[in-house]
Each structure stands twice: as structure tokens, then as C-alpha cells.
Amino acid sequence: MSVMPSMGPGPSEGFTTAPTSDLEEIHNWNELLHFFNHTLPECEMELDENTKRVVLFVLYLAIFVVGLVENILVICVNWRCSGQAGLLSLYILNMAVADLGIVLSLPVWMLEVTLDYTWLWGNFFCRFTHYFYFTNMYSSIFFLVCLSVDRYVTLTNSSPSWQRHQHKVRRAVCAGVWVLSAIIPLPEVVHIQLVESSEPMCLFLAPFETYSTWALAVALSSTVLGFLLPFPLIAVFNVLIACRLQKAGWPEGRRHCLLVCAYVAVFVICWLPYHVTLLLLTLHGTHVSLHCYLTHLLYFFYDIIDCFSMLHCVVNPILYNFLSPSFRGRLLNAVVHYLPKVQAREGRHASSSSSSTQHSIVITKEDMQPTAAGHPNLNFQAPNTSSIPAPRTLQPAEADSSRLHQ
Structure with missing residues (x-):
């Protein structure tokens, strides 16, 4: 029976069961790997596990610190501006919550790596x-x-x-996504156990x-539900969006097409190596x-992958927030809102006209309805409809632009 790494962080789920008496004689990760790995051919490779643990710890720490700050900012800004943010920001807000949940689990994996995959937090x-x-x-x-x-x-x-x-x-879609995401991991989680040894x-x-059978089912379900189904949908609809923007003659269309391509490329770069490795190790030996x-x-x-x-x-x-001028404007408004009042008053007395002009620019980014001649917003942040003037006859390109912000 070959060793099959799990779909989660670390090597903590990827092994067959064995008699308790034999497991009690295993004292560390290397011995457990040797015990279960009956099909791994004998060949000498000098791979430094200590260096690997240091690299993993640094990567986990960097992702934790940066991801924590970024996703908290995204959640706070979108939550505070929920009344005037774009309709699609509901998905962005929920995605940020999911990413924050992943980030909050990273300290556990950091400590597990540092302790040579020893688990100290009990079975629950x-x-x-x-x-x-x-x-x-x-969910993410x-x-x-x-x-x-x-x-689209x-x-x-x-x-x-x-x-x-x-x-x-x-x-309804957001609620359904959370329910589905909570059900999918159950077949694997029920087989995760704490092995009590030294x-x-x-x-x-x-x-x-x-x-x-279980190893193959878990790996295939992870790859199908986590990559093979989502990737075509993300790629196809983003390509259709890019084509529609170019056909509508949006300004800076090339820039936004590159941004749409970045959405697809990042998804592939992050997830393809992982799923290829998972499937190869699952299929190896059997x-x-x-x-x-x-x-x-x-x-x-x-x-590491x-x-x-x-x-x-x-x-x-x-990609989905900080590159958006609308989000940056709302972030700046949020920062200004929470500045100490004394500093805000001093700033207004020092340069009242400059401060007033800059604030108006921010509000305009947030509330003004863009036209075909304006800056298209790929994050589709909806404006505050109370400031929209009476409708007029739209050209074809303007009609497409207006529908994005309804």
C-alpha cells in the first residue's frame, strides 16, 4: 500500500491504518513513512528535511501575516460600505471570509511543521x-x-x-455554497484520527x-470539485467577459482583458501543481x-506545493479588491472616517480647500455612474443610485456599461 498525502495541509491524513501494537513502536514521522511505504522503491536521495521545515515555516508565516491583513481590510471595507457597494461585492465579501478562515488555520500547520508533525491539540x-x-x-x-x-x-x-x-x-447562492462546502469534506474528516504514540x-x-478505494475517492473528489469543475467555468466566463468588453469598445479594454486573464492564471498556478501531485501520489503503487x-x-x-x-x-x-479604484476609494474613506477627530479638524483648518476637493474625488469614485467614456469597473461595484441623474439615450457601449452597475 502506497502513502497517499491528503488534500489538506501537511502530511497528516495520508496513511493507511495499521495494528495498534505496531503503531505504538513508531516514534517519529520518518519511521511512520517507512512503515507504511511498502511500494516506495529503495534509492538514495539526500533531501534535507530540516531545511524543508524552515522553508515551510517561513512560507506559512508570510502567508498568514499578509493574508490576515489583506482579508480583514477587505471584509471591513465591504461590510462598512455594504449599503452602497456593488451588488457582486456579496461574493467578494464571502470569498474574503473563506480566505480569512484558511489564513486563521495556518498557525496550527506552522506549529505542526516545527514539531516534526507532532499533534498536540487532542482528537477533537x-x-x-x-x-x-x-x-x-x-468555499473560496x-x-x-x-x-x-x-x-457575465x-x-x-x-x-x-x-x-x-x-x-x-x-x-441564496451564497447560503448554498456554504452548505455545500460544509458537506463535501465529511467523508474524509470522519476518517481523520489522532494516533496516540510517543x-x-x-x-x-x-x-x-x-x-x-477511500484514498482514490478522496483524491478524485478533491480534484474534480476543487479544480476540474471550477476551472472551466472560471476560464470560460472570464474569457466571455473579456470578449464582451472589447466588443463594447470600453476604454482601457486591453488592461482589463489582461486583468481577466490574471484571474484565470492565478487559479491555475495555485491549484494545478497541487492536484497533479495529489493524483500522482494517490495512484502510485496501485x-x-x-x-x-x-x-x-x-x-x-x-x-511545499x-x-x-x-x-x-x-x-x-x-486582484478582486485592491486593484479596483472603487475599492481603494472606499478604503480611503474608511481610513479617513476612523482618524482621530482632532487630527481631522487640524487637517481641515490647514488646507480646507484641498481637503474638500480630495474628499469630493473619493465620493465621486464611489457614487458616480460611469459612462462608456469613463473608467470601467471590472469589480462591478454598484453606485449609490440616489446620485444618478435622469436616464438618457445610451449608445451600445454605454448600455453595456450601465448594466454592470445596476
Whole structure:
């Protein structure tokens, strides 16, 4: 039976079960790997596990610090401006919550790596931590899909029925995504257990007789639901959006097409290496035979590739929020709002006219309805409709622009 790394952080779920008496004689990760890895060919490779642990700790720490700050800012700004933010910001807000959940689980994986994969938090948190991570991972991916699909619908659909019911539809979709994401991890989480030995470890321990079936089912479900289904939807709808923007003659169309391509590229870069590695290690020994050195390299770098996939928690806030002029304007307004009142009064007395002008610019970015000659907003932030003038006859390109902000 080959070792199969799990779909979650670290190597903590990827092993078959074994007699308790044998497990009690295992004292560290390397011995456990040797015990279960009956199909790994014998070949000598000098791979420094200590260097790997240091690299993993640094990566986890960097993603944790940057991701925590970014996603908290995104949540605070979108929550504070929920009354006047774009209709699609509901997906962005929920995606930020999911990414924040992933980021909050990183200290556990950092400590686990530092302690040579020793688990110190008991059986309940062994299961709950992985369940919490999986739920937020799937939610983040699914909200990306919803955002891509709904952007295209908003761009192309101007039917009165959609305009009336879009709020309820989006709320129902968000609730459905969270429920679905909470159900999907259950088949794997029920088999996660705390192995009590001299150094307790949190492992995926499926029944020995059906381990290959469970391992393959978990890996395939992760790849299908986490990549093979979401990726085509994200790619196709973002490409359709880019084509529609170019056809409508939006200003800076090339820049926005590049941004749409970045959405797709980041998803592929973060998740494709992880799922390829997961499937290869799952199939190794039972369905395919990998070269000795390739097998060792995949096992060694699996944790790093898994950690690398979490970069989406850092990149998503940048692509979907901080690159948006509307979001930057609302962020600046939020910062100004929470400045001490004394400093704000001193600033107004020092340069009242300059301060007034700058504040008006921020409010204009937030509330003014852009036209075809204005700056298109790929984040589709809806304006404050109270400041929109009476409608006029729109040219085709302007009609497309106006539908994005309804």
C-alpha cells in the first residue's frame, strides 16, 4: 500500500491504518513513512528535511501575516460600505471570509511543521481543524466561480425579472455554497484520527481493507470539485467577459482583458501543481508506477506545493479588491472616517480647500455612474443610485456599461 498525502495541509491524513501494537513502536514521522511505504522503491536521495521545515515555516508565516491583513481590510471595507457597494461585492465579501478562515488555520500547520508533525491539540481539534480548513477552501473556490458567472450575467442580462430578483438569488447562492462546502469534506474528516504514540500524530486512517478505494475517492473528489469543475467555468466566463468588453469598445479594454486573464492564471498556478501531485501520489503503487527519484521528490515537495496553493488567500484580495479604484476609494474613506477627530479638524483648518476637493474625488469614485467614456469597473461595484441623474439615450457601449452597475 502506497502513502497517499491528503488534500489538506501537511502530511497528516495520508496513511493507511495499521495494528495498534505496531503503531505504538513508531516514534517519529520518518519511521511512520517507512512503515507504511511498502511500494516506495529503495534509492538514495539526500533531501534535507530540516531545511524543508524552515522553508515551510517561513512560507506559512508570510502567508498568514499578509493574508490576515489583506482579508480583514477587505471584509471591513465591504461590510462598512455594504449599503452602497456593488451588488457582486456579496461574493467578494464571502470569498474574503473563506480566505480569512484558511489564513486563521495556518498557525496550527506552522506549529505542526516545527514539531516534526507532532499533534498536540487532542482528537477533537485534529478533526475540527482539518474540517474548518476544507470547508473554507471549497468555499473560496466556489465563490470565485459564482463571481465569474454572475459578472457575465450582470454584463449581458438586462431583463426586469433579473433586476428584481438578483438580490435574493445572490443571497441564496451564497447560503448554498456554504452548505455545500460544509458537506463535501465529511467523508474524509470522519476518517481523520489522532494516533496516540510517543509522538501523537493527526492522520487519515481509512479501513485497511478499503484504503485504496477511500484514498482514490478522496483524491478524485478533491480534484474534480476543487479544480476540474471550477476551472472551466472560471476560464470560460472570464474569457466571455473579456470578449464582451472589447466588443463594447470600453476604454482601457486591453488592461482589463489582461486583468481577466490574471484571474484565470492565478487559479491555475495555485491549484494545478497541487492536484497533479495529489493524483500522482494517490495512484502510485496501485494504478501507476512512478520512477524512484520522482516518487521521492513528490513526497518531499508535497507539503511545499500544498503550502504554495494557499497563496490564493494573498492574491485574491489584490486582484478582486485592491486593484479596483472603487475599492481603494472606499478604503480611503474608511481610513479617513476612523482618524482621530482632532487630527481631522487640524487637517481641515490647514488646507480646507484641498481637503474638500480630495474628499469630493473619493465620493465621486464611489457614487458616480460611469459612462462608456469613463473608467470601467471590472469589480462591478454598484453606485449609490440616489446620485444618478435622469436616464438618457445610451449608445451600445454605454448600455453595456450601465448594466454592470445596476
